[in-house]
Amino acid sequence: MRIKKGLTGLIVGALMLGLLAGCVGKNETNGGDNGGGAAEGKVKLTMWGAVPPENGPQEVVDTWNAEHPDIQVEYVRFVNDDDGNLKLDTALSTGQNVDLYVNYTLTNLDKRIKGGTALDLGEFTDYNIDEKMGEDAASWKVDGKYYGMPTKKNAAFFALNMKALDQAGLSVPTAWTWDEAREYALKLKTAGFKYGLVQHTASYVDPLDSVLVKNGYVKADGTSNLDDPLVTKWLETLNGMMKEDATTPPLGEQLTSKMPVENMFLAGESAMINIGEWLIRTSNNMTEFPRDWKIAFAPVPRLAAQEADMVKSGGLGDFIAINSKSKNKEAAWEFLKWYADGGMMPMAAGGRLPSSNAVDQQTAIDHLLGDYADSYDKESLEFVLYGDETPTFVRSIAQEVVDLRAQEYEKFFLGNQTAEVTVQNMVKRHNDWLKQNQ
Amino acid sequence: MHKSWMKRQSRLGYLFIGPNMIGVLLFFIIPAVYSFYLMFTDYKFMSPETNFVGLDNIRRMLNDDLFGVALRNTFVFLLAVPVSMGLAFIVAVALNKSVYWQKTLRALYFMPYITSGVAIAFVWMLLFQPTSGPINGFLRGIGITNPPGWLSTTEWSMYAIDIIWIWFMLGYNMIIYLAALQEIPEELVEAARIDGARPWQTIRQVIWPLVSPTTFLLLITGLIMTIKNFGIIQAITQGGPGNSTTVLSLFIYQNAFRYYEMGYAAAISWALFAIIMVFTVLQWLGQKRWVHY
Numbered sequence A: 001m002r003i004k005k006g007l008t009g010l011i012v013g014a015l016m017l018g019l020l021a022g023c024v025g026k027n028e029t030n031g032g033d034n035g036g037g038a039a040e041g042k043v044k045l046t047m048w049g050a051v052p053p054e055n056g057p058q059e060v061v062d063t064w065n066a067e068h069p070d071i072q073v074e075y076v077r078f079v080n081d082d083d084g085n086l087k088l089d090t091a092l093s094t095g096q097n098v099d100l101y102v103n104y105t106l107t108n109l110d111k112r113i114k115g116g117t118a119l120d121l122g123e124f125t126d127y128n129i130d131e132k133m134g135e136d137a138a139s140w141k142v143d144g145k146y147y148g149m150p151t152k153k154n155a156a157f158f159a160l161n162m163k164a165l166d167q168a169g170l171s172v173p174t175a176w177t178w179d180e181a182r183e184y185a186l187k188l189k190t191a192g193f194k195y196g197l198v199q200h201t202a203s204y205v206d207p208l209d210s211v212l213v214k215n216g217y218v219k220a221d222g223t224s225n226l227d228d229p230l231v232t233k234w235l236e237t238l239n240g241m242m243k244e245d246a247t248t249p250p251l252g253e254q255l256t257s258k259m260p261v262e263n264m265f266l267a268g269e270s271a272m273i274n275i276g277e278w279l280i281r282t283s284n285n286m287t288e289f290p291r292d293w294k295i296a297f298a299p300v301p302r303l304a305a306q307e308a309d310m311v312k313s314g315g316l317g318d319f320i321a322i323n324s325k326s327k328n329k330e331a332a333w334e335f336l337k338w339y340a341d342g343g344m345m346p347m348a349a350g351g352r353l354p355s356s357n358a359v360d361q362q363t364a365i366d367h368l369l370g371d372y373a374d375s376y377d378k379e380s381l382e383f384v385l386y387g388d389e390t391p392t393f394v395r396s397i398a399q400e401v402v403d404l405r406a407q408e409y410e411k412f413f414l415g416n417q418t419a420e421v422t423v424q425n426m427v428k429r430h431n432d433w434l435k436q437n438q
Numbered sequence B: 001m002h003k004s005w006m007k008r009q010s011r012l013g014y015l016f017i018g019p020n021m022i023g024v025l026l027f028f029i030i031p032a033v034y035s036f037y038l039m040f041t042d043y044k045f046m047s048p049e050t051n052f053v054g055l056d057n058i059r060r061m062l063n064d065d066l067f068g069v070a071l072r073n074t075f076v077f078l079l080a081v082p083v084s085m086g087l088a089f090i091v092a093v094a095l096n097k098s099v100y101w102q103k104t105l106r107a108l109y110f111m112p113y114i115t116s117g118v119a120i121a122f123v124w125m126l127l128f129q130p131t132s133g134p135i136n137g138f139l140r141g142i143g144i145t146n147p148p149g150w151l152s153t154t155e156w157s158m159y160a161i162d163i164i165w166i167w168f169m170l171g172y173n174m175i176i177y178l179a180a181l182q183e184i185p186e187e188l189v190e191a192a193r194i195d196g197a198r199p200w201q202t203i204r205q206v207i208w209p210l211v212s213p214t215t216f217l218l219l220i221t222g223l224i225m226t227i228k229n230f231g232i233i234q235a236i237t238q239g240g241p242g243n244s245t246t247v248l249s250l251f252i253y254q255n256a257f258r259y260y261e262m263g264y265a266a267a268i269s270w271a272l273f274a275i276i277m278v279f280t281v282l283q284w285l286g287q288k289r290w291v292h293y
Helices: A004-039 A057-067 A082-093 A104-113 A129-133 A135-140 A162-169 A178-190 A208-217 A229-243 A251-258 A261-266 A279-283 A328-344 A344-351 A361-375 A378-385 A399-413 A417-437 B001-038 B057-061 B065-078 B081-095 B102-114 B118-129 B135-141 B158-181 B188-195 B199-210 B212-228 B231-236 B249-259 B260-292
Strands: A043-049 A071-077 A099-105 A151-154 A156-161 A195-199 A270-276 A295-298 A316-322
Touching: A043 A057, A043 A328, A057 A071, A057 A328, A057 A344, A057 B212, A071 A328, A082 A104, A082 B249, A099 A104, A099 A328, A104 A135, A104 A316, A129 A151, A129 A328, A135 A151, A135 A316, A135 A361, A151 A328, A162 A295, A178 A195, A178 A229, A178 A270, A195 A261, A208 A229, A208 B135, A229 A417, A251 A399, A251 B118, A261 A270, A261 A279, A270 A279, A279 A361, A295 A378, A316 A328, A344 A361, A361 A378, A378 B118, A399 A417, A399 B249, B001 B260, B057 B260, B065 B081, B065 B158, B065 B212, B065 B249, B065 B260, B081 B102, B081 B158, B081 B212, B102 B158, B118 B135, B118 B158, B135 B231, B158 B212, B158 B231, B188 B199, B199 B212, B212 B249, B212 B260, B231 B249, B249 B260
Parallel strands: A043 A071, A043 A099, A195 A270
Antiparallel strands: A099 A316, A151 A316, A156 A270, A156 A295
């Protein structure tokens, strides 16, 4: 009896202690927040992003802070992987200091909107996102509303070794199919390259999403559309390139060695690379990756026969949301507008081209290429960045679907199952998932 | 008089264990109870509403092909434990005698255990590289024309992880065995020698039974440690290629922190707990047959 009583007391005591600790913690943070602001009339904003501070963000906030003594911005970096996003989500849902944060995928944004941590920007009327950012911005709308602002122009493209192309008598394509790209790779391999094409594993699936955005991830009857014939076409094309032509590295090899594909392209081991604007960050580093040839650019090839059927990966990125629990929404909005309309320019050198039309294209490209503009084929670069009129998409499917697809096609490329079984498995698992998330 | 002394004594006792008890309560017992509750809900992190769904998560788990795959991979992973212990015992017996470089060798064997997991992952990925890695280079050198693809194939990847894990655990197991071997009275080994026992007979019939409590300890802790571990797999393969190295603990991690499916992850966690429990109880019951105190 005595023991029981003691134990109850202990448990109650422990709970009280826990509660007290919680309260104290809360008061402290609140005090820090308001106290500083009230005392000096200053607003302090915290912005979370995944770009390392030294690659631009620090310069951005330093510039802003110098111009705006009343609104000081602090940049906090999170790593854009599962752990990093979890950290941000925890900070958001427990009310830690996050005023602005950058979303890199629609999937993550969607969770944050449902969690009630993204402010509907419709309440601000002095900036028209559609007008400033163009048509591509709309793919970031959720239920017809903007819960943030897309600030960066995404660009997915093939970068080509122009010297090799010239020697092989190949032209720089402005629209092409995967069959044509496969021929290019073969010709370039015979011209003396180890590989015709290399790509990041993240870019592998872009052709699939191109097809499925156009034809629908789900059929009219609500079942999976992963058995679209073009899915099989993609599997077989890439598999042929790995095994018959040996023009692209086998997947197993690439996965286990974490193949540094950019370095391989710049070192002249591969003639083409499927990549995006961030390539420039590495290719401008002439001390580590010296080269005596120009880089040309081509759009990513399409699986569909008709050019009109192409939707390409790209659109806009770096979707910055304002935390709906932020105490300084107005100040955050001021900063966001400034950031999008050119404040972000120091980040262009790292490949982040501003998407706002308030920013001059030429200035952006100058920032992007820096001192090495001569080592790029400017005409084809301008075409893939601004000239190509192909509609774009931003991948919006759930992480589970991305993963289940990857697990099945990895087994195919490793030779564990046929293309037919792969497609069957993808469809089955996708259907299961659809049922689960009805 | 006596009674109040007892009272004071027990109050003092609680005071001493208090700080620790609070920690245990806040960070182990409450979360565990809470996760048991979560198992019956569709709680998704960041999602606004949570509903009670009864046994849905458990039903889902039993129908999930991936759960089966993860379960099988977990059992393959567990094979590493007895293998690592066997090797550790051999090494410990060898290093217990006076051999050259005894201290250096002991330190070397222990090294993996105190090395960072990420560093281990990178080094082994290089070693296992299928075409240019030193392991396959060696295998080709001794005449194996078609060495396995290790981490790059679904058939071999789990065994490759096993090899890394055996290597990792070896040093720890060896140190514990060494400690046990030092405890063995010299007279017993002496007596066996006088009776004409050959070295391997001495090891099998004298030394091995005498260290059986250590073997039992290492087996239980080893199995629990292995079944719970996911860091090394997350660092090396993230469960791939395909899903060939997705073990249960990694499966829980993915569901909870990649897909935010907390309810489902809680259900799998309790399944994992049940498996560990069964293992431990079975060993506890079986120990009478082979553990000699």
